[in-house]
Amino acid sequence: MLNLKNIKPFIRQISEEKSIPEEKVVEAIETALAAAYKKEYGKKPQIVRAKLDINTGNVEFFQVKIVVEPSMLIEEGEEEIPQKEEKFENSETEIEIKPKKIKFNSERHILLEEAQKINPDLKPLDELITPLEVKSDFSRIAVQTAKQVILQKIHEIQKQIILEEFKEKENKIISGVIQRIEKRNVYVDLGKTFGIMPASEGIPGEHYRVGERKKFYVLKLEDRGEGPIIFLSRSHPKFVSKLFEAEVPEIADGIVEIKSIAREAGSRTKIAVASKDENIDPVGSCVGQKGIRVATIIDELNGEKIDIIPYSEEPSKYVALALGPAKVSEAEIISERREIKVFVPPDQISLAIGRNGQNVRLAAKLTGWKIDVRSVLNPEETIQGGTSEIKEEKREEKEEQTEETTKAET
Secondary structure, three states: OOOOOOHHHHHHHHHHHHOOOHHHHHHHHHHHHHHHHHHHHOOOOOEEEEEEOOOOOOEEEEEEEEEEOHHHEOOOOOOOOOOOOOOOOOOOOOOOOOOOOEOOOOOOEEEHHHHHHHOOOOOOOOEEEEEOOOOOOOOHHHHHHHHHHHHHHHHHHHHHHHHHHHHOOOOOEEEEEEEEEEOOEEEEEOOOOEEEEOHHHOOOOOOOOOOOEEEEEEEEEEEOOOOEEEEEEOOOHHHHHHHHHHHOHHHHOOOEEEEEEEEEOOOEEEEEEEEOOOOOOHHHHHHOHHHHHHHHHHHHOOOOEEEEEEOOOOHHHHHHHHOOOOOOOEEEEEHHHOEEEEEEOHHHHHHHHOHHHHHHHHHHHHHOOEEEEEEOOOOOOOOOOOEEOOOOOOHHHHHHHHHHHHHHHO
16 A cells, blocks of 8 residues: 655755755655556556655556657658767757657557547647546555656766756865875865775875865766766866966956966976956966965975976066076977977076976977076087977876776776
8 A cells, every 4th residue: 555645844855865856866766656656557668757746645546658650650661760960069950750650559559540539739749648547556566666756866867966056166176174094185075975086196206095075177077877076186287277266356356367287296397477458467376475375285285396487478588487487598499390499507407407307398398398408608518408399298108097997996
């Protein structure tokens, strides 16, 4: 015997426990009741729906039939061909997509001519809904079917809510509590779900502790059947960009723009900024009064050095600024190769190149120019480690490694 008179408190409880809107819980229960009815009293091809009155606990059942016309049906000997789903974005032109041909079944379809005898307003692909006999006695198997459907439906609703919520957070910063660390992969509690920061996306040399709250950059979101997985990063260059956006109001308001960023996580970042208002200093805005803004970001990155330079449309000037703190005497542009030779005093060579070539390497990545550092005293002589090619970060390879690791562990 089905007794749903006290269903309302149950719906409210599920809604609160699972963080699901009450109407979605009702939808899940109605789907489950329809499945139980079909299991007990219906036929396999039928489309059955249930309508629950949460105040009284009364349930009505309906059979749904799709209205079709002869041209939509598969003729004898004709094979059913699945239709590919087509998406048309930003189109102002109405495009008519013909429905795929279907195999007629009297339990789920009704011909247009017959349907219009019942309701003249019906059109092809409309639904003809007719009430079914109300039943309240269900077998144990039917009840078990209903329970399984409810659990499945609620899981799907939870997953969809999480997907929609975190899809909006892609390419943004979120905070979470470190839940566990396995094989150097960091699992983070984000509230409704968890995120994974693969070992390759952590900051080299940074140590993580269970229970510690950290900020993360949301790389991407993937739906892997059982639930969405949020991939996180602290080494991505955009993590630094978003930290500046959060800390510097002028960037958030669009007055100051981050034109480019180059990063070797855990060691050094170079960032080029420009102002749309000539009265606002872009570098000063990012540094903040007494350096407080950039200091906050450096603290979040555990002491990673940050060079903030003003952006310039003039390549030679831009490259010279990017090579700071080294002082550049002059530069020679080789446009066809997108290469710049910069000439510096002998005492500035080590500064321009940096430890293990880091400074010139980051400057090349920041500006998009190949840089060849030379001494003003020997302009024809190349310097070991003084030339840096433009190398793009192989983030696709890192993401492939991420997927392989998480597939093995989830």
